[in-house]
Amino acid sequence: xxxxxxxxxxxxxxxxxxxxxxxxxxxxxxxxxxxxxxxxxxxxxxxxxxxxxxxxxxxxxxxxxxxxxxxxxxxxxxxxxxxxxxxxxxxxxxxxxxxxxxxxxxxxxxxxxxxxxxxxxxxxxxxxxxxxxxxxxxxxxxxxxxxxxxxxxxxxxxxxxxxxxxxxxxxxxxxxxxxxxxxxxxxxxxxxxxxxxxxxxxxxxxxxxxxxxxxxxxxxxxxxxxxxxxxxxxxxxxxxxxxxxxxxxxxxxxxxxxxxxxxxxxxxxxxxxxxxxxxxxxxxxxxxxxxxxxxxxxxxxxxxxxxxxxxxxxxxxxxxxxxxxxxxxxxxxxxxxxxxxxxxxxxxxxxxxxxxxxxxxxxxxxxxxxxxxxxxxxxxxxxxxxxxxxxxxxxxxxxxxxxxxxxxxxxxxxxxxxxxxxxxxxxxxxxxxxxxxxxxxxxxxxxxxxxxxxxxxxxxxxxx
Amino acid sequence: xxxxxxxxxxxxxxxxxxxxxxxxxxxxxxxxxxxxxxxxxxxxxxxxxxxxxxxxxxxxxxxxxxxxxxxxxxxxxxxxxxxxxxxxxxxxxxxxxxxxxxxxxxxxxxxxxxxxxxxxxxxxxxxxxxxxxxxxxxxxxxxxxxxxxxx
Numbered sequence: 001x002x003x004x005x006x007x008x009x010x011x012x013x014x015x016x017x018x019x020x021x022x023x024x025x026x027x028x029x030x031x032x033x034x035x036x037x038x039x040x041x042x043x044x045x046x047x048x049x050x051x052x053x054x055x056x057x058x059x060x061x062x063x064x065x066x067x068x069x070x071x072x073x074x075x076x077x078x079x080x081x082x083x084x085x086x087x088x089x090x091x092x093x094x095x096x097x098x099x100x101x102x103x104x105x106x107x108x109x110x111x112x113x114x115x116x117x118x119x120x121x122x123x124x125x126x127x128x129x130x131x132x133x134x135x136x137x138x139x140x141x142x143x144x145x146x147x148x149x150x151x152x153x154x155x156x157x158x159x160x161x162x163x164x165x166x167x168x169x170x171x172x173x174x175x176x177x178x179x180x181x182x183x184x185x186x187x188x189x190x191x192x193x194x195x196x197x198x199x200x201x202x203x204x205x206x207x208x209x210x211x212x213x214x215x216x217x218x219x220x221x222x223x224x225x226x227x228x229x230x231x232x233x234x235x236x237x238x239x240x241x242x243x244x245x246x247x248x249x250x251x252x253x254x255x256x257x258x259x260x261x262x263x264x265x266x267x268x269x270x271x272x273x274x275x276x277x278x279x280x281x282x283x284x285x286x287x288x289x290x291x292x293x294x295x296x297x298x299x300x301x302x303x304x305x306x307x308x309x310x311x312x313x314x315x316x317x318x319x320x321x322x323x324x325x326x327x328x329x330x331x332x333x334x335x336x337x338x339x340x341x342x343x344x345x346x347x348x349x350x351x352x353x354x355x356x357x358x359x360x361x362x363x364x365x366x367x368x369x370x371x372x373x374x375x376x377x378x379x380x381x382x383x384x385x386x387x388x389x390x391x392x393x394x395x396x397x398x399x400x401x402x403x404x405x406x407x408x409x410x411x412x413x414x415x416x417x418x419x420x421x422x423x424x425x426x427x428x429x430x431x432x433x434x435x436x437x438x439x440x441x442x443x444x445x446x447x448x449x450x451x452x453x454x455x456x457x458x459x460x461x462x463x464x
Numbered sequence: 465x466x467x468x469x470x471x472x473x474x475x476x477x478x479x480x481x482x483x484x485x486x487x488x489x490x491x492x493x494x495x496x497x498x499x500x501x502x503x504x505x506x507x508x509x510x511x512x513x514x515x516x517x518x519x520x521x522x523x524x525x526x527x528x529x530x531x532x533x534x535x536x537x538x539x540x541x542x543x544x545x546x547x548x549x550x551x552x553x554x555x556x557x558x559x560x561x562x563x564x565x566x567x568x569x570x571x572x573x574x575x576x577x578x579x580x581x582x583x584x585x586x587x588x589x590x591x592x593x594x595x596x597x598x599x600x601x602x603x604x605x606x607x608x609x610x611x612x613x614x615x
Contacts, residue, residue, distance in 0.1 A: 068494050394494045403596060408583075408609035411594050415496030433573050434592045445597055453596040 039088065039098040047372040048080070052088040052096035052111075054233075055081050056225040057289040058296065058392070068394070068415060069361065075390040076362050079298035080369045082285050086112040086235070087253070087382060094133070103373055103380025107253055112235050115192040119156065121201060122462035126208030132195050146273035149258055157188035157239055157278065158260040177333025179426050180350055181319050184343040185241045187281065187423060188259060191459065196221045197232035201460075209463040212448040218455045222400040223289035231288045234457060238282030238423040240319060251384045252279030252302060267337035281305055281319055282423030283385070286439070288455075293402050294393040294412040295456050297439035299421040303384050306422050308354040320352035320422065331355070331427050354422050355429035358388055391419045391439045403453050414440040468508070469516035474523060475504045475549075478536075481529035482550045485580060486612035490553070499578045503552045506571050510560065511545055519545060529614075554581045583610040 038053035058078045060066055066074075088096035089108040096111050121129045135152055150156070179187040193201070200220050205211035223231030241259065242252060257278045263271035283300040306321040307313040309330070313323050322328065328351040334344065358366070366386045373382040393412025399405035406412065420429040420437035430436030443456040454460045472491070479500070480487040491500040508516065519542050526532035536542045544561035551559045556579030557567040570576050577592045586604040588594060 066494065068496060071494060394496055395492070406609075407595075407605040408586075409594060410596055413492075413496060415494075417496055433577055444594070447597045451598050453598075 039096055039101070046368075047375060048369055050084050050101055050372055050376070051081065052085050052098070053081075054085045054230050056223040056228065056230060057291045060291075071392070071394075072359075072390070072415065073361060073365070075292075075296060075298075075392045076365050076387060078287075078296060079285065079300075079387050079390045080365065082233075082287060082298060083283070083300055083385070083387070084369070084373075084382075086110060086233075086285065090114055101376045103377050103382045106250060106377060106379045107381045109255070110253070112192060112194075113155070113255070115194050115235065116198045117155070118191040118193075118459055118462060119158075121193070121198065121207050122459070122464060123207065124464055126210060126464050128205075129198075129202065129207055132198055146258065146260055149273050149275050151256075155190060155255055155257045156260055157190055157257050158262065176427055177350075178338045178340065179238070179320065179352070179423060180334065180344050180348065181240045182317065182322055182349055183241070183243055184345065184349060186338075186340040186344075188239050188241075188257075188278065189424070190237045190239065192235045192237075193459070194230070194233040194235075196230060197234055200232065206448070206460050207463055209449045212452070212460065212463055213450045215448055215450065215452050217401070217403050217453050218448065218460065219401045219403075220288050220455050220457075222293060223287060225290075231290075233285065233287045234459070235286070236282075236284040236424060237280060238421075239278035240281050241276045242279045246279060247277055250379055250381060251304065252281070253381045253385075254279050261340045267339065269339050270341060272341045280385075282421045284421065284424060284439075286456075288400075290400060291396060292392050292412075293397040293400050293405075294410070294414070294440050295443075297391040297419065299388045299390075299419065299424070299439075300385050301388055301421060301423060303386050306352045306354055308357045311357070320350065320426070322346065322349065322351060325351065331429060333427055350426065352422050352426050356418065356420070356431070358386065362387055362389055388421055389416055389419050391416060393440065402455070411440050411444050414438060469513040470504065470507070470520045472500065472504055474520045475507070476500055477529060478519070478523045478533070478546075479503075479549055479553055480614040481523075481533040482537075482546055483553050483580065484614050485553070486614050489612045497574055497578060499574060502571055502575060503549075506552060506558050507545075507549065510558065511548075515541060515545060518542065553579070554584075555579050580611070586610055 038051055040049055040051045055078050058074050060071065060074050084102060085096070087102050087110045089100040089102065089104065090111045090113070091097050094111065094114040100108065102108060116129070116132065123129060181187060197220055201207055204215065204218070206215065206218065220232035221229065223229060239257065242254065246252065247254065254277050257276060259274050259276050261269060261272040263269060279302070281302045285298040286295050287298070288295045302319065304315060304317070305319045307318065313321065317323065330351050330353045333350055334348040370383045370386070373380050391414050394415045395409055395413040397406035397412060402410055418431050418436050418438050422429070425437040428435070428437045434441070440456070443458070446454045446456055446458045448454045448460045449463055476487050476491040479490050483490070519536065522536055522539070522542060523532045526535060533546070536546045544564060547564060548559050548561045551557065552571060555567070556575035557570050559567055577589050579589065582589050586607055593599070
């Protein structure tokens with residue numbers, strides 16, 4: 001792994017907040033570019049410094065020589081820096097708010113939530129998406145009946161399974177299925193991209209199936225400290241509909257969302273829209289950098305999701321585990337049919353446990369960052385999130401174009417070999433090669449609709 | 465802690481000489497898989513400490529690794545062990561030195577996919593591929609992308 005120094009810089013990815021204007025800063029801002037310098041919260045002694053600056057790449061100290069463990073720590077640190085920067089309070093123009101810190105008022109709207117949603121990019125008939133910074137219009141698939149519920153800036157959550165439409169009859173290679181919480185409600189997922197990734201999609205017309213025919217290979221931009229460039233970032237979030245008690249708990253980042261269920265005939269599912277307060281329970285951050293052209297795969301969870309296998313459950317309750325039924329089969333999706341409009345009875349709520357414990361070193365890092373977030377405000381919601389791990393290539397491709405520069409080892413021999421988020425890869429946790437969840441090994445198979453390598457993202461399959 | 469009869473660095477250097485593959489590829493400095501340790505553990509479980517110690521001493525007594533390998537392969541006791549080492553690296557399967565044509569077991573799922581024979585043939589094991597979709601329509605990458613020769 002070649003040492004790489006990165007320099008914090010102003011996050012310049014813009015999106016649309018509930019309202020407004022685009023400031024026009026691009027995603028490769030210089031240190032002094034954009035509207036303000038990075039916000040940095042002075043750290044209480046011994047705690048990490050919170051910053052709104054997205055890292056360009058992993059930072060590896062030049063001495064002593066790196067080891068697997070030390071590099072894992074470096075990437076875990078990058079994950080936390082990225083998590084904090086992305087969840088920084090956001091101004092109406094999509095910039096991080098320099099006068100606030102994450103959780104200063106308990107919860108806050110975030111920078112990443114102003115980024116482009118997949119539903120805004122891949123439109124019917126392959127129509128071009130609105131430019132970066134445009135107000136969020138209702139997603140194209142929303143029927144008129146749902147539009148009445150939609151407010152500008154509202155998130156629309158419709159995806160119920162790991163695959164775009166788990167309710168189709170297509171057979172999936174993994175035993176994926178819907179995630180149902182202990183209130184019987186279906187979890188929902190959402191995928192967003194930053195400006196760098198969005199601009200690559202737009203400039204190459206990758207939102208259009210016809211245009212994809214002529215594409216032999218896709219290469220997203222790498223984060224690059226020498227160019228002061230953040231590079232491509234994609235985010236996948238998992239949300240649960242909160243009960244009144246959960247809303248009051250202050251343990252979730254929340255937002256008001258429109259929960260949309262498209263109609264289906266097989267199985268029969270009614271179209272439905274509802275407004276609900278949802279809480280963030282799982283969060284993937286995937287960042288392409290020059291030091292890791294196979295991308296850096298960071299995954300976070302809300303701390304109450306589930307216990308770890310073999311460790312006695314210590315919490316009063318969990319989001320996705322029932323303490324009263326410890327003998328229930330674990331990590332098994334409920335039998336079909338799956339109807340997201342249904343509030344499922346207890347017997348049909350999957351019993352989720354974490355199979356691979358979070359490493360001790362990562363737990364220690366989590367504790368220090370959670371303490372730093374708590375120091376901003378003891379009621380900060382952000383202290384209730386933890387890093388599961390970070391997957392990174394130990395033999396990274398020598399250039400940003402992985403397919404050309406590393407054709408014989410496109411995965412880059414990832415570490416850790418397996419990584420799963422209990423909300424997002426609930427049913428494929430384990431340690432079996434080619435079967436258990438490994439971010440890089442799975443996403444290596446991603447292609448465009450014309451079967452060209454799509455640089456580790458399945459998003460381009462959504463082009464119409 | 466007592467010194468193992470065949471320390472890992474010696475095992476890796478010997479393996480490089482026997483297989484012709486660079487030691488840094490067999491046991492990378494940043495190694496999330498640890499295949500060399502797996503193979504050494506298999507060897508240690510199946511070959512006596514005395515034989516492994518003899519193997520280590522013989523290899524280290526000759527300064528040129530290739531010459532050392534030649535001497536070892538010609539030895540009536542060490543030769544079969546050395547050939548089992550070659551097979552475990554190349555095929556991911558353990559062959560007892562006493563029954564050289566009968567594989568006992570695939571060492572592990574990782575050994576199956578990391579076995580060198582697939583890289584030498586510029587291909588991949590059945591059921592696992594490190595290539596991207598559609599690779600079969602193109603010539604494979606050159607051999608030097610797969611294998612770093614022992615120096």
